[in-house]
Amino acid sequence: MNSLKGFYRDYExxxxxxxxxxxxxxxxxxxxxxxxxxKGMALFFTTPAQIVRTFFDLIEQGELQKHFYVSAVEFxxxxxxxxxxxxxxxxxxxxxxxxxxxxxxxITAFNATPRLxxxxxxxxxxxxxxxxxxxIVFIGALFPLLINTYEGxxxxxxxxxxxxxSFGANEWxxxxxxxxxxxxxxxxxxxxxxxxxxxxxxxxxxxxxASEGLxxxxxxxxxxxxxxxxxxxxxxxxxxxxxxxxxxxxxxSRLSRxxxxxxxxx
Amino acid sequence: xxxxxxxxxxxxxFVLGTASVxxxxxxxxxxxxxxxxxxxFFITKxxxxxxxxxxxxxxxxxxxxxxxxSKAFVWGFTAAVLIGIPFGLVMGWRRRVxxxxxxxxxxxxxxxxxxxxPLLIVVFGVGLTGKAVLVFLLAVFPFIFNVFxxxxxxxxxxxxxxxSFGGKEKxxYFKVxxxxxLPYIVAGAxxxxxxxxxxxxxxxxxxxxxxxxxxxxxxxxxxxxPEMFVGIMLLMILAVLLTSGMRKLELTLAxxxxxxxxx
Numbered sequence: 001m002n003s004l005k006g007f008y009r010d011y012e013x014x015x016x017x018x019x020x021x022x023x024x025x026x027x028x029x030x031x032x033x034x035x036x037x038x039k040g041m042a043l044f045f046t047t048p049a050q051i052v053r054t055f056f057d058l059i060e061q062g063e064l065q066k067h068f069y070v071s072a073v074e075f076x077x078x079x080x081x082x083x084x085x086x087x088x089x090x091x092x093x094x095x096x097x098x099x100x101x102x103x104x105x106x107i108t109a110f111n112a113t114p115r116l117x118x119x120x121x122x123x124x125x126x127x128x129x130x131x132x133x134x135x136i137v138f139i140g141a142l143f144p145l146l147i148n149t150y151e152g153x154x155x156x157x158x159x160x161x162x163x164x165x166s167f168g169a170n171e172w173x174x175x176x177x178x179x180x181x182x183x184x185x186x187x188x189x190x191x192x193x194x195x196x197x198x199x200x201x202x203x204x205x206x207x208x209x210a211s212e213g214l215x216x217x218x219x220x221x222x223x224x225x226x227x228x229x230x231x232x233x234x235x236x237x238x239x240x241x242x243x244x245x246x247x248x249x250x251x252x253s254r255l256s257r258x259x260x261x262x263x264x265x266x
Numbered sequence: 267x268x269x270x271x272x273x274x275x276x277x278x279x280f281v282l283g284t285a286s287v288x289x290x291x292x293x294x295x296x297x298x299x300x301x302x303x304x305x306x307f308f309i310t311k312x313x314x315x316x317x318x319x320x321x322x323x324x325x326x327x328x329x330x331x332x333x334x335x336s337k338a339f340v341w342g343f344t345a346a347v348l349i350g351i352p353f354g355l356v357m358g359w360r361r362r363v364x365x366x367x368x369x370x371x372x373x374x375x376x377x378x379x380x381x382x383x384p385l386l387i388v389v390f391g392v393g394l395t396g397k398a399v400l401v402f403l404l405a406v407f408p409f410i411f412n413v414f415x416x417x418x419x420x421x422x423x424x425x426x427x428x429x430s431f432g433g434k435e436k437x438x439y440f441k442v443x444x445x446x447x448l449p450y451i452v453a454g455a456x457x458x459x460x461x462x463x464x465x466x467x468x469x470x471x472x473x474x475x476x477x478x479x480x481x482x483x484x485x486x487x488x489x490x491x492p493e494m495f496v497g498i499m500l501l502m503i504l505a506v507l508l509t510s511g512m513r514k515l516e517l518t519l520a521x522x523x524x525x526x527x528x529x
């Protein structure tokens with residue numbers, strides 16, 4: 001009995017956290033057993049067990065894989081492009097005060113505005129093919145990466161830069177020896193935020209202008225009252241975002257163990 | 267001449283920034299007027315946007331759209347404040363509540379809840395309610411987690427002082443925890459504004475009959491690009507004003523807490 005208590009004390013956070021999630025799912029599952037839903041409500045209702053069943057059905061039909069593949073391509077290409085563009089641009093803007101002043105109004109304005117407002121314009125330009133989604137993912141993910149890289153570069157210790165310079169390093173060597181290692185934790189933070197924005201771009205882009213992809217699947221299912229299919233899609237998006245953000249968070253906390261714990265922001 | 271140089275030095279950022287914005291607009295206008303063949307189904311120019319803006323403002327259409335969207339935003343945002351702050355307070359103050367709720371809420375915060383938009387619209391309809399619920403869902407988590415972090419950072423000494431002088435649980439909340447959490451609430455509000463705007467836009471893109479997001483999508487579908495750009499720019503201006511206002515407030519309330527991530 002005592003060891004059980006000790007076990008509970010050691011793992012209290014995990015036990016309580018898991019218990020709460022399980023309890024929520026159980027209560028959700030039991031709602032139709034406890035009360036009868038009106039016809040209108042029943043149309044919009046589904047249970048966790050039903051969602052799991054639909055998940056396996058969709059896999060068996062090959063539906064899910066097909067949509068997942070399209071969404072994954074959009075995500076990876078869009079995010080990849082934003083890394084390729086965002087990191088160098090962030091470093092340049094961070095190192096040059098003049099370029100910084102020139103770009104700042106645009107970066108601030110675009111960062112404050114949800115880039116999703118450009119979706120109708122992008123659809124107009126690129127149509128409903130895969131490229132419009134890649135571009136919306138790209139502009140969504142670009143700014144967190146750009147801004148965090150730039151903050152990292154700007155927060156470089158001046159003393160270190162001066163020391164390296166005194167020993168005769170050129171701009172490229174300063175970059176390699178001081179600037180890049182110092183801004184790495186910031187870049188990883190930017191990457192975590194960018195992943196969230198990229199997934200947002202995939203979801204919303206596919207809602208409005210697509211003929212394939214998980215977002216498209218969700219929108220179609222909602223239109224035809226297939227609530228269980230909607231939840232399969234939503235759960236899948238949740239799972240993917242969680243896995244990706246958590247793994248980047250792990251890298252982040254390894255890289256910035258020395259930085260004070262900050263507020264959780266996704 | 268020396269004077270002018272000094273003025274330039276101290277306002278360099280401002281001068282360069284303004285110059286680059288004006289230069290961008292001029293370049294845009296000139297390129298499309300003289301160099302690139304102009305196709306009104308594909309692109310527009312600043313002069314046409316200005317005309318469209320004048321029309322939309324004088325006809326009152328712009329304000330009407332803005333009012334419709336703001337209403338849903340304010341409802342959802344208010345609900346997020348009223349529910350998010352108490353949740354964050356209790357979660358930060360009660361250890362067991364934290365253990366129970368943290369994984370669940372973190373998972374929800376990290377996931378793209380926008381994916382629920384089609385379902386919410388189908389369930390709550392295309393009017394005010396669906397959009398407000400979406401805004402609430404997106405905006406509540408920054409409040410919960412920022413307040414939570416704020417409570418965690420409360421000075422233990424202050425709590426002990428209140429306790430020693432016979433303060434009750436209620437006094438702790440209202441005299442110590444809430445005030446020291448205030449800067450965090452403002453930081454949460456800044457993040458929540460951005461997410462709330464996402465909610466409004468997505469809700470109105472998806473299904474609506476009026477509102478700023480609806481107008482942008484409609485103008486896009488009907489190739490009225492100048493009007494669409496007016497809508498986009500209005501949203502940009504609002505977003506910049508709101509976020510920078512919140513940032514100012516944050517700096518006034520807690521000058522020591524600058525440069526928070528995730529802006």
